Amino acid sequence: xxxxxxxxxxxxxxxxxxxxxxxxxxxxxxxxxxxxxxxxxxxxxxxxxxxxxxxxxxxxxxxxxxxxxxxxxxxxxxxxxxxxxxxxxxxxxxxxxxxxxxxxxxxxxxxxxxxxxxxxxxxxxxxxxxxxxxxxxxxxxxxxxxxxxxxxxxxxxxxxxxxxxxxxxxxxxxxxxxxxxxxxxxxxxxxxxxxxxxxxxxxxxxxxxxxxxxxxxxxxxxxxxxxxxxxxxxxxxxxxxxxxxxxxxxxxxxxxxxxxxxxxxxxxxxxxxxxxxxxxxxxxxxxxxxxxxxxxxxxxxxxxxxxxxxxxxxxxxxxxxxxxxxxxxxxxxxxxxxxxxxxxxxxxxxxxxxxxxxxxxxxxxxxxxxxxxxxxxx
Amino acid sequence: xxxxxxxxxxxxxxxxxxxxxxxxxxxxxxxxxxxxxxxxxxxxxxxxxxxxxxxxxxxxxxxxxxxxxxxxxxxxxxxxxxxxxxxxxxxxxxxxxxxxxxxxxxxxxxxxxxxxxxxxxxxxxxxxxxxxxxxxxxxxxxxxxxxxxxxxxxxxxxxxxxxxxxxxxxxxxxxxxxxxxxxxxxxxxxxxxxxxxxxxxxxxxxxxxxxxxxxxxxxxxxxxxxxxxxxxxxxxxxxxxxxxxxxxxxxxxxxxxxxxxxxxxxxxxxxxxxxxxxxxxxxxxxxxxxxxxxxxxxxxxxxxxxxxxxxxxxxxxxxxxxxxxxxxxxxxxxxxxxxxxxxxxxxxxxxxxxxxxxxxxxxxxxxxxxxxxxxxxxxxxxxxxxxxxxxxxxxxxxxxxxxxxxxxxxxxxxxxxxxxxxxxxxxxxxxxxxxxxxxxxxxxxxxxxxxxxxxxxxxxxxxxxxxxxxxxxxxxxxxxxxxxxxxxxxxxxxxxxxxxxxxx
Ligand code: SF4
Ligand code: SF4
Numbered sequence: 016x017x018x019x020x021x022x023x024x025x026x027x028x029x030x031x032x033x034x035x036x037x038x039x040x041x042x043x044x045x046x047x048x049x050x051x052x053x054x055x056x057x058x059x060x061x062x063x064x065x066x067x068x069x070x071x072x073x074x075x076x077x078x079x080x081x082x083x084x085x086x087x088x089x090x091x092x093x094x095x096x097x098x099x100x101x102x103x104x105x106x107x108x109x110x111x112x113x114x115x116x117x118x119x120x121x122x123x124x125x126x127x128x129x130x131x132x133x134x135x136x137x138x139x140x141x142x143x144x145x146x147x148x149x150x151x152x153x154x155x156x157x158x159x160x161x162x163x164x165x166x167x168x169x170x171x172x173x174x175x176x177x178x179x180x181x182x183x184x185x186x187x188x189x190x191x192x193x194x195x196x197x198x199x200x201x202x203x204x205x206x207x208x209x210x211x212x213x214x215x216x217x218x219x220x221x222x223x224x225x226x227x228x229x230x231x232x233x234x235x236x237x238x239x240x241x242x243x244x245x246x247x248x249x250x251x252x253x254x255x256x257x258x259x260x261x262x263x264x265x266x267x268x269x270x271x272x273x274x275x276x277x278x279x280x281x282x283x284x285x286x287x288x289x290x291x292x293x294x295x296x297x298x299x300x301x302x303x304x305x306x307x308x309x310x311x312x313x314x315x316x317x318x319x320x321x322x323x324x325x326x327x328x329x330x331x332x333x334x335x336x337x338x339x340x341x342x343x344x345x346x347x348x349x350x351x352x353x354x355x356x357x358x359x360x361x362x363x364x365x366x367x368x369x370x371x372x373x374x375x376x377x378x379x380x381x382x383x384x385x386x387x388x389x390x391x392x393x
Numbered sequence: 394x395x396x397x398x399x400x401x402x403x404x405x406x407x408x409x410x411x412x413x414x415x416x417x418x419x420x421x422x423x424x425x426x427x428x429x430x431x432x433x434x435x436x437x438x439x440x441x442x443x444x445x446x447x448x449x450x451x452x453x454x455x456x457x458x459x460x461x462x463x464x465x466x467x468x469x470x471x472x473x474x475x476x477x478x479x480x481x482x483x484x485x486x487x488x489x490x491x492x493x494x495x496x497x498x499x500x501x502x503x504x505x506x507x508x509x510x511x512x513x514x515x516x517x518x519x520x521x522x523x524x525x526x527x528x529x530x531x532x533x534x535x536x537x538x539x540x541x542x543x544x545x546x547x548x549x550x551x552x553x554x555x556x557x558x559x560x561x562x563x564x565x566x567x568x569x570x571x572x573x574x575x576x577x578x579x580x581x582x583x584x585x586x587x588x589x590x591x592x593x594x595x596x597x598x599x600x601x602x603x604x605x606x607x608x609x610x611x612x613x614x615x616x617x618x619x620x621x622x623x624x625x626x627x628x629x630x631x632x633x634x635x636x637x638x639x640x641x642x643x644x645x646x647x648x649x650x651x652x653x654x655x656x657x658x659x660x661x662x663x664x665x666x667x668x669x670x671x672x673x674x675x676x677x678x679x680x681x682x683x684x685x686x687x688x689x690x691x692x693x694x695x696x697x698x699x700x701x702x703x704x705x706x707x708x709x710x711x712x713x714x715x716x717x718x719x720x721x722x723x724x725x726x727x728x729x730x731x732x733x734x735x736x737x738x739x740x741x742x743x744x745x746x747x748x749x750x751x752x753x754x755x756x757x758x759x760x761x762x763x764x765x766x767x768x769x770x771x772x773x774x775x776x777x778x779x780x781x782x783x784x785x786x787x788x789x790x791x792x793x794x795x796x797x798x799x800x801x802x803x804x805x806x807x808x809x810x811x812x813x814x815x816x817x818x819x820x821x822x823x824x825x826x827x828x829x830x831x832x833x834x835x836x837x838x839x840x841x842x843x844x845x846x847x848x849x850x851x852x853x854x855x856x857x858x859x860x861x862x863x864x865x866x867x868x869x870x871x872x873x874x875x876x877x878x879x880x881x882x883x884x885x886x887x888x889x890x891x892x893x894x895x896x897x
Contacts, residue, residue, distance in 0.1 A: 089795045090814075135506065136756070136757075140752075140790060288513075289513070289514065335401045
């Protein structure tokens with residue numbers, strides 16, 4: 016050990032002592048909008064800072080009714096309105112900091128191949144909108160002794176991320192240093208990458224199973240938060256009951272050998288020219304993947320009522336999928352209440368079509384591709 | 394092995410060549426008839442044939458709904474329907490080949506997060522619906538000073554960009570003159586006529602603008618000569634002729650809202666500005682120039698945020714700051730030619746700071762933080778009795794800032810704020826919502842006026858007598874200074890009192 020490394024070591028010791036001291040700080044994070052898809056980052060980030068994360072529960076009608084209603088002063092899609100329920104619920108939990116990030120852009124796997132990876136304007140602005148409902152009569156955060164922290168989060172500008180997060184958190188965590196935040200951001204990205212990688216591997220395993228057993232699978236095209244049972248109403252699970260494996264567009268495998276075989280890359284400019292919105296870009300890319308991958312014989316499109324970002328994509332996404340004969344089914348206008356009855360009936364009909372046409376679709380799509388790569392038949 | 398056939402392809406227009414330019418008309422739209430006429434002048438000046446789309450009508454909403462995917466915001470639906478109607482009309486008149494070969498449509502794209510950047514997707518549905526996929530539609534980037542569409546037929550060069558900027562500025566200035574004058578005009582209809590005449594004078598000037606230099610030379614010519622200042626001075630003479638009666642207390646209503654909706658004058662927003670005037674209001678219209686100023690300043694704010702990571706930070710900051718300064722200076726210079734009757738541009742830094750506790754400035758899309766900033770600016774600077782925010786049905790960003798206004802209103806209960814949702818087909822509902830707030834705004838305007846009379850001890854007769862002796866006071870171009878009142882009439886009373894030596 017040299018004298019030069021000693022201060023570094025001392026620094027480390029100091030920060031881990033701080034870490035111990037901060038173990039008692041509980042950070043409540045509402046499980047809303049693009050927290051879905053970035054949650055592993057936040058867990059890694061706060062873990063590195065020595066704080067404990069408490070998430071709100073999944074969205075539910077009850078959560079919204081109990082904690083959220085009456086705080087909304089405008090009309091919007093339900094995924095945004097649901098944030099009021101999450102914040103309200105967390106206010107009743109034992110937390111010290113309420114952390115509601117304004118996620119402006121995302122760390123998409125398509126970055127570098129598209130114009131930008133921005134969030135929907137409602138996604139990034141939702142915290143400012145919903146916060147007003149908890150402040151207009153009195154400061155409910157203050158009243159409960161909870162520090163409200165809502166930093167601007169541009170995942171697409173990673174060099175700026177520590178700065179915004181540090182500025183946001185500093186007033187709530189006095190001994191916080193910029194260097195610690197830089198380190199925590201690194202940890203956050205590492206845990207996000209690891210999670211995404213494992214999810215893509217899982218998807219690949221499922222696809223391999225389909226290849227091996229010559230069984231069809233379904234792909235969901237939606238926003239990441241449609242994974243939330245209260246937003247996507249678990250429509251994908253209905254298909255699983257019939258034995259159909261269901262994959263999500265945002266965790267598809269992106270291995271080069273696979274994309275080469277399918278004749279696609281991460282570029283979507285041939286089908287979508289305004290590639291600014293991260294989720295939209297990925298949906299469009301997922302549509303391209305589905306249209307080519309033989310064992311994906313059907314696509315389930317989920318969309319929330321009043322979703323302005325989905326609206327321009329409806330026709331292109333459907334056309335891309337159907338251009339290869341892949342079946343396309345849309346569950347649009349999803350709202351706060353689960354349309355249980357109608358979903359059941361539709362799922363039955365869809366399953367009928369899937370059973371009838373899947374094998375033909377697989378054959379037709381296979382006939383257009385080269386030999387199945389060995390990596391798929393492992 | 395046959396490659397996967399993948400039929401769906403994004404729309405791509407055929408190239409538009411230089412040779413086609415003399416017989417091809419550029420269609421465009423989305424602004425007021427004043428701005429559009431001036432843009433036509435700027436385009437013709439550069440050798441293009443240009444024509445704005447017809448005025449938006451109620452029927453465009455229905456046509457739009459027929460062609461585009463459900464759930465679009467009302468500006469997308471209106472403008473898509475408007476394009477469809479225009480193309481159908483041309484086809485009826487001149488035939489299908491003419492639509493394909495003799496017209497192109499140019500719109501602004503590349504704007505990022507909200508649907509604005511994706512309007513063209515809806516326009517493409519229109520082309521498919523009309524079976525006109527070979528019609529050419531080009532997107533331009535609002536922030537690029539120089540760009541060209543494939544084929545080289547459409548080249549956005551420095552002279553064209555600056556021509557368009559001046560067209561936009563002058564469109565804004567004439568609009569400000571119009572709304573400051575019409576509510577007080579003595580001879581009904583005179584303002585409208587002068588607006589038309591002014592636009593024609595300016596159109597001719599734009600069309601005949603000498604093209605001096607190419608890049609820097611052209612830039613310098615625009616900032617160093619008084620070509621457009623002189624044109625506006627000529628226009629001012631037309632406005633000098635309008636007699637106004639400012640002794641009518643009227644509620645000053647600031648219009649804010651989504652870009653297209655707030656700028657628009659017509660069925661798209663229920664003609665709400667005219668309606669407000671009929672109800673006894675003086676409208677403060679939103680200039681397009683504010684939005685461009687916002688875009689420039691956002692670049693500056695973003696740079697400031699990224700300071701530690703930017704190479705040559707100070708140089709870059711200086712360059713953007715200079716550009717932002719020049720932009721405002723040019724606007725002010727033109728305003729001065731109209732005796733400063735048009736409103737100055739608000740400071741973007743102030744808008745950002747005012748909005749900050751409620752809406753973070755980097756949340757871009759639509760008008761971003763500006764809606765909250767502008768409402769507070771109007772209140773703090775005593776600019777308006779009331780803010781009428783036009784919020785499109787189905788708009789993404791606007792719904793968010795309207796929600797955030799709940800806290801603003803809790804902190805500033807004196808702010809009169811009317812967010813009006815515009816669906817395009819529920820006029821009565823919108824008017825009645827607006828009317829409720831307007832009633833209070835009118836009461837405040839009247840109260841201010843009476844207070845000014847009381848403070849000065851002047852009677853209406855005395856003021857009228859004074860006006861007879863000083864007829865220049867009754868000119869639309871006479872600038873009444875601000876004496877701390879919101880209302881025009883109250884400030885006018887104070888001003889007359891001052892001129893009479895009755896103000897202590
Ligand atoms: S993407 Fe759609 S559902 Fe999501 S916040 Fe935006 S408008 Fe709402
Ligand atoms: S700002 Fe709102 S109304 Fe305008 S294009 Fe975007 S979503 Fe539509």
